[in-house]
Amino acid sequence: MQRKTSSSAIGGPKKHIPGPTNLNSFVKLMILHLCRKVLFIDTSVKIGVYFVGIFLGSIICDLFPLPRSYFSNSKNFINVFFVKLGWGWTLLILSIHIIMTTFTITCGDWSKVKRHLGRLVVGTFVWYFWTTLFEYIEHQTGVCSDRDFDNKKTCYRSGHIWLGFDISGHCFLLVHNLLLISEEVKVLKNWDKIPELIEQDEHDGILHLTEKELSQLQISYRNLTPFIRVMMVVLTIFTWIWELMLVSTTLYFHNMIQKVTAVLIAIVNWFLVYQVLYPSKNSSWIPQSPGVGGIRYQKTFMKRQYTR
Numbered sequence: 001m002q003r004k005t006s007s008s009a010i011g012g013p014k015k016h017i018p019g020p021t022n023l024n025s026f027v028k029l030m031i032l033h034l035c036r037k038v039l040f041i042d043t044s045v046k047i048g049v050y051f052v053g054i055f056l057g058s059i060i061c062d063l064f065p066l067p068r069s070y071f072s073n074s075k076n077f078i079n080v081f082f083v084k085l086g087w088g089w090t091l092l093i094l095s096i097h098i099i100m101t102t103f104t105i106t107c108g109d110w111s112k113v114k115r116h117l118g119r120l121v122v123g124t125f126v127w128y129f130w131t132t133l134f135e136y137i138e139h140q141t142g143v144c145s146d147r148d149f150d151n152k153k154t155c156y157r158s159g160h161i162w163l164g165f166d167i168s169g170h171c172f173l174l175v176h177n178l179l180l181i182s183e184e185v186k187v188l189k190n191w192d193k194i195p196e197l198i199e200q201d202e203h204d205g206i207l208h209l210t211e212k213e214l215s216q217l218q219i220s221y222r223n224l225t226p227f228i229r230v231m232m233v234v235l236t237i238f239t240w241i242w243e244l245m246l247v248s249t250t251l252y253f254h255n256m257i258q259k260v261t262a263v264l265i266a267i268v269n270w271f272l273v274y275q276v277l278y279p280s281k282n283s284s285w286i287p288q289s290p291g292v293g294g295i296r297y298q299k300t301f302m303k304r305q306y307t308r
Helices: 023-039 043-063 077-083 086-105 110-141 152-157 169-188 191-204 211-252 256-280
Strands: none
Touching: 023 169, 023 211, 043 169, 043 211, 043 256, 077 086, 077 169, 077 211, 086 110, 086 169, 086 191, 086 211, 110 169, 110 256, 169 211, 169 256, 191 211
């Protein structure tokens, strides 16, 4: 049953009257503006910066080793508490982000929310597969500094060094995290246009929503947007942390070949998943791209299109 055109908004008056400007509001706007500047940098630009930075930085540091610092110690707090648990942190914050944003734009359709969460299942598989393979390659190509040991674990436990091709799991994980965040936050571009879209829909029904769907959209947007904005700040903070530790890894750990190999693998996986798999729409079980499957408020906003 289609919603009948109504002259009154379910969630309140049609036109938003801005409240008084104060220092608190100004600070919030500035923080959100900064978050947008960080999060909405084009993914391809980030890829270029990460690759060139790691490539050149690694060459320079291989030729001219830097003096030791807080970040050269692998047991520093950020490395132990954040990077070693890096995929867990990214999985947690992106799960919350995807649930809230997708629940809003799909008008509370949990089947679509679950399908979007499938991107994190794919991301988890990519992370586990490659980090496991890196360990296997290092073991198969290496030898212990003490020839009496032929196993990596026993070699390390005995206080020796395992010499193998150690592809940088840290570089892979950090770039993997950063590219996923960069793609997933695209759903927030033009998020503030949703109220305008709702207002237009109340005039001419451009979205073809039922009354229940429109009501759910209004309620979800109003109730979840403050939390979504908090998550923008959290995602920005983690983006900075991952980038800081990517610089640290570039400067102090692994050699150039090991780091560049890891970054290339992360980039290729990003391309295959976000540029090939998700947009393909070949099967109903393949996760959709961020923002697809709900109201259209991004580039097609002015065209007034809707995807059911």
